[in-house]
Amino acid sequence: xxxxxxxxxxxxxxxxxxxxxxxxxxxxxxxxxxxxxxxxxxxxxxxxxxxxxxxxxxxxxxxxxxxxxxxxxxxxxxxxxxxxxxxxxxxxxxxxxxxxxxxxxxxxxxxxxxxxxxxxxxxxxxxxxxxxxxxxxxxxxxxxxxxxxxxxxxxxxxxxxxxxxxxxxxxxxxxxxxxxxxxxxxxxxxxxxxxxxxxxxxxxxxxxxxxxxxxxxxxxxxxxxxxxxxxxxxxxxxxxxxxxxxxxxxxxxxxxxxxxxxxxxxxxxxxxxxxxxxxxxxxxxxxxxxxxxxxxx
Numbered sequence: 037x038x039x040x041x042x043x044x045x046x047x048x049x050x051x052x053x054x055x056x057x058x059x060x061x062x063x064x065x066x067x068x069x070x071x072x073x074x075x076x077x078x079x080x081x082x083x084x085x086x087x088x089x090x091x092x093x094x095x096x097x098x099x100x101x102x103x104x105x106x107x108x109x110x111x112x113x114x115x116x117x118x119x120x121x122x123x124x125x126x127x128x129x130x131x132x133x134x135x136x137x138x139x140x141x142x143x144x145x146x147x148x149x150x151x152x153x154x155x156x157x158x159x160x161x162x163x164x165x166x167x168x169x170x171x172x173x174x175x176x177x178x179x180x181x182x183x184x185x186x187x188x189x190x191x192x193x194x195x196x197x198x199x200x201x202x203x204x205x206x207x208x209x210x211x212x213x214x215x216x217x218x219x220x221x222x223x224x225x226x227x228x229x230x231x232x233x234x235x236x237x238x239x240x241x242x243x244x245x246x247x248x249x250x251x252x253x254x255x256x257x258x259x260x261x262x263x264x265x266x267x268x269x270x271x272x273x274x275x276x277x278x279x280x281x282x283x284x285x286x287x288x289x290x291x292x293x294x295x296x297x298x299x300x301x302x303x304x305x306x307x308x309x310x311x312x313x314x315x316x317x318x319x320x321x322x323x324x325x326x327x328x329x330x331x332x333x
Contacts, residue, residue: 042073043072061099063248073107122161126164137168138155159190181210228280229276296327
């Protein structure tokens with residue numbers, strides 16, 4: 037199977053809440069050395085919605101230099117102002133990013149006609165590869181498979197999608213409908229536990245967050261899939277299923293993932309941008325126990 041596990045990387049902040057370039061480079065290096073297939077910068081776990089544009093632009097430059105083309109680097113470029121989204125997307129691509137990913141506009145529940153017009157403009161004006169991002173849990177609505185097919189057939193530079201939904205029925209529908217006419221279209225799941233199911237349906241793998249603090253598990257899963265090692269995949273599935281408990285410690289889980297990374301010595305600061313709050317002592321203890329249970333402490 038042609039499997040990929042791409043990490044939606046955290047954005048490390050210093051004690052004052054500003055992007056820490058050196059610490060973020062440590063994150064990227066750890067992911068590359070541990071065998072991850074790509075890095076997604078400024079996704080939902082990367083707190084794109086709460087970081088000033090000037091710091092996001094500087095982070096893109098820092099990441100491109102740190103990654104040095106060793107793995108694909110995709111940048112989340114969504115802005116609620118379309119002109120800003122286009123400008124930031126082209127900036128990221130000009131700096132050397134391999135592609136951009138654009139979540140659909142949030143706050144307003146948009147009809148397909150508005151979404152089609154939004155992505156039509158993005159595809160026309162952005163000079164590089166674009167991934168769609170479907171995350172109904174935060175936008176309030178989904179990108180329907182029929183709309184995704186329409187966009188994929190109209191725009192060659194729309195090359196894939198991250199489908200962050202808990203169940204596979206929506207993702208499976210995208211794979212079945214779109215890949216029949218666009219075999220090159222990449223469909224990634226946004227939840228770690230759906231990695232194998234995604235691949236077995238004909239998808240590309242996942243862009244999912246446990247790989248921030250346990251990249252060795254994710255890399256082993258992807259490697260087993262590429263070798264068609266079903267027994268190895270089954271063993272990895274059990275490990276990932278156990279790690280999924282990280283998302284239940286707190287529904288807004290970014291501080292929890294950062295705390296796991298601190299406990300493992302990957303980063304030194306678990307500071308998050310507001311409105312996120314730091315993990316409590318009880319939550320930190322739950323993270324520590326989860327890591328110990330899975331041999332990660």
